[in-house]
Amino acid sequence: MIVCVAIVGQQNNPLYIQSFTNGDDALKFHYIVHCSLDVIDEKVSNPKKLGLSLNETFFGLLYPTEDYKVFGYLSNTKIKFLLVTTDQDLRDADVRNFFRRFHSEYVDAASNPFHVPGKRITSPAFAERVSSIVSSFGTGPVP
């Protein structure tokens, strides 16, 4: 289950962060997302060492904790997309697919002329679409 998704801007400022749990654990996910930015930075700063090809946007698993796994994705405009999940074994393709959709939703939302780049995304339509992506995650065609 996806418990949290986040979009982080160029200045590592949160643009959108949404948890999908019932509890009041926004703080926890903020910390998790915030810390995973370090890993992204690290991966960006020396991509060869970590075996990433040059044009790869998907970072794979960033940050396993006891309960969660954090996956990362970086757009070419240095917008970071993060996914926190409780699923222990995920197929890479699923995660990639998720990020691709998530990214395109972000592009849609950021293309809104009333959206100020670098500011938080407050569009309820965007939130709704993201939550639909999240809820459809993992329920796709599983062989």
Add this chain to the structure above:
Amino acid sequence: MEGVGFMLAQSVRQQIAPLVMVLATASVEASCQKNSLTFVDLLRPFCSLANVNVPVRTASEQPYRLQEFNMRMFYASEIRQPPEETAEEYLLEVVNSTSENLPAEPEEDVQRKNDFSAALAAADARTPSFQKYVKEFMRTLAFSEHEAVDHPVASIQAVSSSDDHPISRFVELYNAENLPSLIEEGAMDPKLLKLYVLVHDLQEGSVDRANEILLEMRSTFGVNNCRILCINSGSPEADDGSPNSNEDMWSSHSLRPMTPLSASGVDKLDKDPSGRRRGCFITQADVEEVTDFVLDIAVKHIIPTMELRVRTLYQQVAATRKGLKNQLKNLWWRKGKDEVPDVSNGPQYTYTSMESQIRVLADYAFMLRDYELALSNYRLLSSDYKMDKAWKRYAGVQEMIGLSLFMLDQSKRESELCMETAINYYHQKSGLSSAKYATRASLWLTEMHKARGQYREAAVVLFRSSTEEGSLRSALLLEQAAYCFLRTAPPMLRKYGFHLVLAGNQYSNYGQKTLAMFVYQCALKVFGHQGWNYISDHVHFHLGRLCQLLENNAFAVQYFKKVIACSHQSPTNQAKFLSEFLHVIEKSDRMGAVLDLDLPSIDLEHVYVHFEDQRTYASSAAASVPEEIWTSVEEGLVPAADKAVNWLDARTGNAKTVTADYNICVAGEDIGVDVEFSNPLQVALDVSGVSLVCNFTAEGSTEESGQEFSEESTLYTSSSIDHVLPHDGQPGTRSVQDELVLREEAFTLKAGESQVVRLRVKPSRAGLLRVVGVKWVLSKIAHGQRDFAVVGRKSKSRSNKRDEPRPHQRLKFRVLGHMPKLEVSLHEMPGRVNAGEVRRLVLELSNSSAAALKSIKFKTDHPLFLLVGDSGDLDQEFPVCLEVGTDAVRTKDAAAAEEEYSTSGFIFSFPEETVLEGGSTMLWPLWLHARQGGTFALNTVIYYEPDKLSSGLRYRTVRITHSLQVLSSLRVGVEITPSPLRLEQFLLRLDIENDHSAESFWLRQVSCAGNQWSLASLQPPVVENGDESEEADVRAAYLSASVCPSQLLPAGQNLSLFFKLLNVGSGKLTAEEGFTSNIRLGPPSSMEPLIHVGKGPLLSFLLREKVHIKKPELFASLQDQVGGIAKTDKRKTVNTSPVEILHEAGRVDVMLISEQQDGMSMEKRISSVNDSSRIIFNDVCQCSVQGSVPLVWVLEGPRYVKHDFKEDPFCEVSFTLTISNRSNLDAHVTVETFDVKSMPLHSSVSNQEKRVGWFPLTSSAAPGVGESATGLTTTESVSSSAAAAAAGSVSSDKENVCGRTSCGPYMWCNLRSTKISLAAGTSAQVSLCVTTFAPGIYDISRYQISWSLQDKTLETEGSLESKSSMISLEKSSKSTEKTYAAGFTPISDELGGISGPSSKGSGDSARFGTEPGHPYLLTCISSGDDVI
């Protein structure tokens, strides 16, 4: 060792060094105590031997040299592991001591740029204290039973020379109760190298006695093992310059005894009661002696002993364990041990056991830096312990393997693996007690990682061990982990911050508030300002809490302040934060202090200033009307010269005056500032005591304005500079209190609500006022203040478009002295009226100030709607005052109204003598006539001047605005058709439609104005008795049921009324009665008094309307908001040619007065405030009386002619044809007469052709006249009737007479055709003559009039009719089947053609027309006959 690991290797060597057990007598201690030192402390600084060169050989006879050497000295009593609690307490004290010298105050955001370096500096600053802690921590773990590292190598027995029986004392010292417990337990080898030291205190006496004792000792204990140590050669007074004044030599090396100390105990230790510094008796000579002593012991005794021991042990081990045979034996033997049940710590090994021996060998080898040997033995041992399942020992050995590998700088990976194994085994296999050893191993591993630059791994190790630790240590470890993240290759600032937060949490869990504060503050630098608001809230909140717990409420307030405006948090959190904040403020002594609060959030950029200079406003609605509208209304009212007072002109006039930036206001009057407060939280906020913060500079006594301003502006700028400072002091608060009246507001903001609050300040004196900001009290506890943003002013660029702030954004005021102020209210102003309704309003003018005012003027932008009445209008009850009364009427006509407009633009000036004294009130009537439907804003300006001209403003205006909704009610259309027979008579059709959705109306009266016109009912008037009948022109009439069933017109219905309109000429009416003609509608019994339309407000409205229609462009400026309908009308009626004005007389104004009464409506009206009757006055101005035919003609002549045909067969009758041109165009008229044959209309009729136009003379034929208009078609029926048949028989001979002739029954005798030119509005007469030949009834209609109009203006005739009503356009549709009067219908040609009598159809072709003559019957009677 070289390179990165050097520091660590150094510390390992110091940490794992041979241990020397010290036993000292009380007197030795006593002499040391003179220096505030213990004996061990005295020796300890000299235990690090840096420059030695000791040759050592390894077990395999490999020589090498020790360049440096360390020893550890401990009292025998200290050689034991302290109890758990004691150790923890001790460590806690260590932490406490480090936390004391933290950087206490967080330097607030000095440079944000150097975050990283600042964090590094903080980390560096914390490192020594952590290292100290680690040292102490490891010390608490020393002397464990599973390791031999801390087993003493030698023992030093020290006896003072002042002791009695020194020799026996030496023996006593080394007895069982003084020895460490480990020896007793058998874990330690009791056979130690013993060294005997005689300590001589030189203060006690000469060294002679000591030497004696030494000799004795030597004889007893052997020469080599005995030493003498002389100390205290100096005196505290004389050694200031000596090097031993350096206290640090001891203090840095002193180890505090690990017994829990009370606070006083600590004091005693740190400060000697005698106040002497440490080592005050120690001289340089003493130091040298001690150094020599320690060196001697180390080089001559300890190192050789250890070397020897290593060698013997090695041989022993080699004998038993080396070689295949031994290994096999060992394996076998070990297996046999397997049956032994597992104990948690594994089997007990005494010092004699092989394993302990190997361990000692390995440890000694390690200490002698023969790491290869140590490593091989540790490995040997580890397999043994592993097989024995002695996990703790196994882990300990693994730890040492790791260290050995590190020291050898070999196989990095393996050393780490060994450490990992050690950690794991300490944790998992050997129970809780060894958890600390796991931590120790982790620390070693961390240090190893760090030494190799693997900070990330180090952090991971630290973090993991912190999770295993359940004490304060975990916090320390987390903090260190955080610092490790800081040092990774790309610094991982976020993980650093996160671990700091974790550490802070742990610190506060274990009560280390200062440390927690410190780490939180460090963490804050990472999290702040980036939008991670949940995190920064969390940190701020905890910082606030900690500050609160540390009694540092001021800081707590600062931290909580940042948290409270957290709209993203859950409502519970919001409430929690807020209550904590308020609690802290309550607790703190800064209760009254003003804070820069964010709650409630205030829109500081957008404030709206309400002030009144010369422009005052009657209501807030008026103030919100745009200035442009007011300017247009005020045009002509406000003296142009005075406009210079206006800020705009003032600026352009003399641009450099400082007053340009100031708004003008008047002392004693409120200035309002609209500020928007909004509550970002889900919690209701109680805001009270909201008021403005102002700066006020009173005006000096001098009244010279120019200088004064410049003076004051300098004064002002200085004060504004003052104001940049914090507002605690409020410069000039004292005087502000006196000179300003600030009103405090209080309100409650619900969750998420925002509220615009008008804050007011009232300056009581003239001066300069500046509104700085706003302050408030949150929940009656927290005082907040924010300053308004300064608008404009900053951009003082050279370019012309300087960013001037709008007057409503400026917060600076020039306060003028007192001025009179007029307050205006309009009473009885309805919000909603029906169209056409006439209301009387009362204008109340009250002078609220002390000064008197004069020259009151009134102007409105809707002069058609509002009218200033006469002062007398108020005396009478409404609507009685409208009725036909007795008093004399002031009459006006359209010309007068025009005059009025052109001179004053409908400005009403109150009488000159009207002076409103201060405090007095005046009432004045106003008339409201809603002439058309829609919603209007009636903007009205009242102008006045102060009675006494003061230095201030020369005039002021009051602006009043009212919104009025006008519902459509009755729509009235008028169609006037000229009577075909009478020139002066017209048929007036009045179409009334009730457009109102609910109301019904009583039609009360129809009147027409215009001094040439008089209305009459179509029915014969019922002449009533009494005075009414005397007035010839005012006729009461009732309409029979067939015409109008009721005078009540219910909603949605329509009605047509018909009247006769007579052109009576102006001469017939007296001026007294005005020029009105009224017809009362309703039953004859109705005694409703007539409404006098010829006077008072109704007349004025009518006149204004006329002016408006005639000169719409005059109204254009005022009528912009009336809408498109009026505009289209205007365009069509732009016809101000002189002809039009000339034809003024040809037009008539028709008015319908109706009434809406309570109880008459279909729906029961609920509102009781309705006045009993509401008069509705619909006027249709300037109705054209022309009809669709431009010409009207009448044939006049005798009706009966007696003629004796026997005498003269030709009877000549003369007629006069009067032709009148009703159009406004010149006409050329042709009159033609024809005989029968030439009549084209009847050419098809052959049979009865002869009889056309002639009827036999019968008595019964007369009534047939009515049908004679269509007589040609009805002759058949007439002739077939019995009467006609009779008549026919009588006159059959006559018929033959006529039939014989070739001409018609009559002949025109004087004229065939004539052409006349008729100027517009004129008439002409043509005399005609007809000759008849026989008695009978003749239809003299065989003439034809054709005309052509001289088109001058290309204006169509029909459009003139459109003036009759404005509303006609909006609702009429072409599809309607009804034939309305022209006023109702659109100006469409078809409809106009149908209703009009013209057969030519379109109005365009009416310009050229031909009409046959009207029927005219002439009866010829033969005078000779006796027929009649």
